[in-house]
Amino acid sequence: MSSTTMEPSAPAQGKWWIGLFLVIAVLVAIRAGIGEGMGRAYVQTESTSYAAATDDQGRVTWSAVADGAAGSATIERDVFRTAGQYRAAEAASPNQQAIRFSWDRTIGLWLAAFFTLAVFSFLVGDNPAYKFTESIVIGVSAGYWMAVAFWETLVPKLVAQLAPGLVKAWCMPNLDAGAINLDALIPLGLGIMLLSQLTPLGRHVGRWPLAFVIGTFAGLKMISHVESDIIEQVRATMLPLVVFGDDGSFAAWASIRNLLIVAGVLCTLVYFVFSIEHKGPVGRAARVGVWFLMITFGSAFGFTVMGRIALLAARFEFLFIDWLWLIDPKGQRTMAAVSAAAELGSSLLNTI
Amino acid sequence: MSGGLDRRWIYLGMMLAVALPILWNGMTGKTFPESPTPPSQACFDAIEALPEGSRVLVSFDYDPASEGELAPMATSFMRHLMHKRLKPVIIALWPLGPTKGEETISNVIKADFPDRVSGRDFVNLGFQTGNEGVLKVIGTDFRKQFPVDRSGMPVDRLPIMEGITKVGDFSLVITISAGYPGSKEWVQYVSSANPGLVLLAGVTGVQASQIYSYYPGQLRGMLAAIKGAAEYEALVSAVVDGDGVTPPRYTEARRRMAPQLFGHLVLIGLIVAGNAVYFSQRGRKAVAR
Amino acid sequence: MSRSIALLICLMGGLTMLVSPFLPMATGWANDVTDWFNILAAMAFVLGGGSLLKVQLMRLSARGPGWGYSALTLLAFIVTLWVGLGKVGVVADPSAPTVAWSGKPDDEGSAFWWIYLYVMTPITSTLFAVLAFYVASAAFRAFRAKNVEATLLLATAFVILLGRTFAGVVLTGWLPDWASGLRLENLAVTIMDVFNTAGNRAIIIGIALGVASTGIRLMLGLDRSYLGGDA
Numbered sequence: 001m002s003s004t005t006m007e008p009s010a011p012a013q014g015k016w017w018i019g020l021f022l023v024i025a026v027l028v029a030i031r032a033g034i035g036e037g038m039g040r041a042y043v044q045t046e047s048t049s050y051a052a053a054t055d056d057q058g059r060v061t062w063s064a065v066a067d068g069a070a071g072s073a074t075i076e077r078d079v080f081r082t083a084g085q086y087r088a089a090e091a092a093s094p095n096q097q098a099i100r101f102s103w104d105r106t107i108g109l110w111l112a113a114f115f116t117l118a119v120f121s122f123l124v125g126d127n128p129a130y131k132f133t134e135s136i137v138i139g140v141s142a143g144y145w146m147a148v149a150f151w152e153t154l155v156p157k158l159v160a161q162l163a164p165g166l167v168k169a170w171c172m173p174n175l176d177a178g179a180i181n182l183d184a185l186i187p188l189g190l191g192i193m194l195l196s197q198l199t200p201l202g203r204h205v206g207r208w209p210l211a212f213v214i215g216t217f218a219g220l221k222m223i224s225h226v227e228s229d230i231i232e233q234v235r236a237t238m239l240p241l242v243v244f245g246d247d248g249s250f251a252a253w254a255s256i257r258n259l260l261i262v263a264g265v266l267c268t269l270v271y272f273v274f275s276i277e278h279k280g281p282v283g284r285a286a287r288v289g290v291w292f293l294m295i296t297f298g299s300a301f302g303f304t305v306m307g308r309i310a311l312l313a314a315r316f317e318f319l320f321i322d323w324l325w326l327i328d329p330k331g332q333r334t335m336a337a338v339s340a341a342a343e344l345g346s347s348l349l350n351t352i
Numbered sequence: 353m354s355g356g357l358d359r360r361w362i363y364l365g366m367m368l369a370v371a372l373p374i375l376w377n378g379m380t381g382k383t384f385p386e387s388p389t390p391p392s393q394a395c396f397d398a399i400e401a402l403p404e405g406s407r408v409l410v411s412f413d414y415d416p417a418s419e420g421e422l423a424p425m426a427t428s429f430m431r432h433l434m435h436k437r438l439k440p441v442i443i444a445l446w447p448l449g450p451t452k453g454e455e456t457i458s459n460v461i462k463a464d465f466p467d468r469v470s471g472r473d474f475v476n477l478g479f480q481t482g483n484e485g486v487l488k489v490i491g492t493d494f495r496k497q498f499p500v501d502r503s504g505m506p507v508d509r510l511p512i513m514e515g516i517t518k519v520g521d522f523s524l525v526i527t528i529s530a531g532y533p534g535s536k537e538w539v540q541y542v543s544s545a546n547p548g549l550v551l552l553a554g555v556t557g558v559q560a561s562q563i564y565s566y567y568p569g570q571l572r573g574m575l576a577a578i579k580g581a582a583e584y585e586a587l588v589s590a591v592v593d594g595d596g597v598t599p600p601r602y603t604e605a606r607r608r609m610a611p612q613l614f615g616h617l618v619l620i621g622l623i624v625a626g627n628a629v630y631f632s633q634r635g636r637k638a639v640a641r
Numbered sequence: 642m643s644r645s646i647a648l649l650i651c652l653m654g655g656l657t658m659l660v661s662p663f664l665p666m667a668t669g670w671a672n673d674v675t676d677w678f679n680i681l682a683a684m685a686f687v688l689g690g691g692s693l694l695k696v697q698l699m700r701l702s703a704r705g706p707g708w709g710y711s712a713l714t715l716l717a718f719i720v721t722l723w724v725g726l727g728k729v730g731v732v733a734d735p736s737a738p739t740v741a742w743s744g745k746p747d748d749e750g751s752a753f754w755w756i757y758l759y760v761m762t763p764i765t766s767t768l769f770a771v772l773a774f775y776v777a778s779a780a781f782r783a784f785r786a787k788n789v790e791a792t793l794l795l796a797t798a799f800v801i802l803l804g805r806t807f808a809g810v811v812l813t814g815w816l817p818d819w820a821s822g823l824r825l826e827n828l829a830v831t832i833m834d835v836f837n838t839a840g841n842r843a844i845i846i847g848i849a850l851g852v853a854s855t856g857i858r859l860m861l862g863l864d865r866s867y868l869g870g871d872a
Contacts, residue, residue: 048735050738059509062735062736062737062738064735073739075732075738076732077732077748077749078750079749079750105755108755108759112763113763115760115763116763116764119763119767119768119770119771120767122771123774131710132710133764135711135714136713136760137768138693138714138717138718139693139697139713139714139716139717139718140717140718140721142689142690142693143690143717143718143720143721143722144447144448144721144756144757144761146686146687146689147721147722147726147746147753148447148448148746149447149481149683149686150683150726151745152447152450152479152502153479153680153683154680154683154684156500157480157680157683158683160499170742171504171743172500173504174500174503174504174736175504176506183673184680187676187677187681187684190677190681190684191680191681191683191684194681194684195684198688198695203869207868208646208650209681210867210868211646211648211650211651211654212650212654212677212681213654213681214651214867215652215859215860216485216654216655216657216678218651218654218655219654219656219659219860220484220488220541220658220675221484221856222655222856223658223659223662224540224541224544225540225848225849225852226853227544228539228570228849229540229845229849230846230850232569233565233842233849236570236842237842257835261835261838261839261842264836265839265843268843268844269846269847272847289843290790291789292840293840293843293844294791294793294794294797295794295797295832295836295840296561296836296837296839296841296844298794298795298796298798298801299561299797299798299832299833300558300562301801302798302799302800302802302805303557303558303560303561303576303577303801304557304558305557305616305619305776305802306579306801306802306805307418307557307558307560307577308769308770308772308776309773310420310421310557310578310608310612311418311420311772312611312770312774313374313420313608313611313612313615314419314608315420315766315767316611317608318763320371320374326378327374327375327379329600329607362778363777363778366774384810385807389826390834416757416761417769418769419766420770454747480679481679481683481686482679482682485675485678485682488658488672489672489675492668492672503735503737503743503744504734504736504737504743505736561833561837561841562841562844564833564838564841565838565845576833579805579806609807613806616805616806617808619776619777620803622777622780623798623799625781626782626784627784627786630785
């Protein structure tokens, strides 16, 4: 998205934006002061102990045991709790510490709300909040993908092949550290050549891994496209044009349906053949093909709209449910006891 | 032409059309009834037909950008699989897919099926780079592509993976996909190369139109956009909850159908209004000439 | 020389893939080659990160307009990479509770997970969500029923938009059973099942023919654009 395409004009822009952000800030402050407040996250520390045992093949396996068992190792992790669970715990035991307010997750929640509003703000015009958010997401995405590729692919499929003992001691203790797999030197070598593209040297050497990728990819694509998108799709179009039901009667709609599919595919393919002039019977077939294409694009448009609105609804739900606490469809802020009482009341009312 | 209207009014209209039904729905808890279309029903039937204990490969081929449409599908698929005591093996072709898989495990399995054990009843094997290259390898050698699960445990030691050597050994494959690589590649590289394999797909609205051409031959069932998710969610609720109350986290797609309705109506209204302005202006110009 | 070797590598890679479905003994080779391809794809992620670093550092050193945003991108990249590779805040996995590095980088509570949940998720999902507004604006300004083709497109879109929501039931649910095929929700199914399937099938077949011919051109070295212009 480019800032040059956006309005409004520069002189009024500064005041306009300050005014908008002030209005939002005031509204949020008012909301935060009403009722139970908004935008808070709670956690509880879950503690589990594990004891080691050796299986018949001499491998160490860990299984959960009672907390504090002799020789056990304990893992503690903070997990989400809802505001309703927090309130219930407080009601049962004031100032309890089991379920507690989480600063880092609350800050995260507010930051997420800021980012959401900052992206929406681009609808009104380009602005520093949007640019800030855009810059952040570019850096975060690249870093995130790189780290994921490292841990999910490079460590188990490359490093563990070349240095299994090291990987087992470092981060994969359950790995069966066998012999070194020297075949892995080939992708390593190609990978180093690929990375050399970042240096002046890579201009020449970097071509080889690129050629390998292009060739392999082309071969992969050719086979799959011919098999799946030509042979199978043609096979799926070879339909009987006169269909009879199980009882031997003529199935009119099934016959029309098949005829439309076969004619539609053929006419649309005719439209795509540009080496023949589209006139006479060819032109008429191509015109019918265009109609089929228009209906196809219309349905694609309808579904695309549907998808975009669903994504928009999901973001509004985040703002209304998780941040502003305006609604609570999941019952996250209802104490279990309150909820049970409400259900009881409701069933009593129904009985009456 | 009709450019006189500031686009920000259009944005405001769309915002209200989506936001107000969400608030209404949040306050009343009401959803519209759903009757399944054939592709959604086919997804449900394919899972219902599996015997208990069957292994199902579930590929999380999406990221947070599409979770508004796809997360409800993932939740419903997982709930249905767990209810039927089937065993999902999770993989991902998208870098953020494994994290979406962990979220689904946490929201469904750990919350409602705590007796299920990782490695025995379900497992997350994580993400592998290579897009369709991954699908090519798992076609003949699954363990070469996914040698360990996400906690570094070799797949040879996972009971759930016993006897699985290639993708065709799974009773069913489900892809929940947002684009490339996704359902199209699963059809091209897996379904077409394994004619007996049952493949189901949950797809975004953007993909739905194109993927429909593979149904029902190369793709046994399909959940198309949020509507498909809502239909399948209703089917799963009917079989799991019966006449009882469905927990709110399993009504997400149906709740989203209210903003969907009003968003669509606003869009249709905008197209009609734009055309009305266009034709009235054209008529005036013709009269002036 | 470098160019000729590259062309040979490209041909060999492609041929390995092409022969594998026909020669059972080639399946293993094809798997090995594809496995290397997949590992190289992981290296491409590293290359992408490296390129971003290089470009942003150049912008930063040039101190051109917007260099502050480049600094921000760099900072976000480095912090994310650091917490991801360093598994900051990750606790050990239950399968190896004594090995601190055994946990998953995106475990709940870790710094990487925090970035995923509170930075990646809201920004990327909202970037896609705002497209709903742009579609609405385009619908008002650009979609005109000027001719038969455009009218067909719009009419189909209306049927899909109405038929895939409860509006279809409200508007046409009263139609008797013998005319149930005209109910909007059923019309939407018919459009997808017949017309959309036919149109898209032709597009899919056309694209596949294009992909096959492009693949042959690449493997035979007739298209060498990926090698660059010189040498």
